[in-house]
Amino acid sequence: MDHTLTEPDAAAVAEVMQGLASAARIRILARLLDAPCSVGELAEALGLGQPTVSNHLRLLRHLDLVAGRRDGRSVVYELHDEHVTALLRQVLEHVHHGRA
Template sequence: MEPEPLTEPDAAAVAEVLQGLASPARIRILARLLHAPCSVGELAEALDLGQPTVSNHLRLLRHLDLVTGRRDGRSVIYELHDAHVDALLRQILAHVHHAGRA
């Protein structure tokens, strides 16, 4: 069965998500969230990034529906949006390792 032609709006949406992934810091954030949900502070510490930097990246990742946040007292706990994001990230990482680019 032939895939449907990609519409211009769908192509633009895909490009926007891929542009959002075009940052090593954002990829590291997503990769850390593969392991477990965590707060901005935990991400900043684990990745050796400043909290404002992590917060800015998370804002974009939320806008792209790649992560979600839920309030836990005074903190917000971030996690991958859904299984699609998990699978996408794992596939990209597997491809990079398979292609010998890592």
């Protein structure tokens, strides 16, 4: 299998990886592995301020790692698709395997 990347594809991968280079964003994504939730629920679960969570979600949406859907007056966030879920599970498994 050829894994040669074009410069634009390599830049896109690097942008996603840079977006993942934040413990707070990883914690948000990990929480969304459990179930979709609102900004307020994320903030409470992670002990972060709502503005902080909103800023992180803005970047995660831009990178197509999360998606938001309106539910009445609030927006409920979830992982964008099964690729994001698989990526996050693989990284978590890798980290836990290294510590075993």
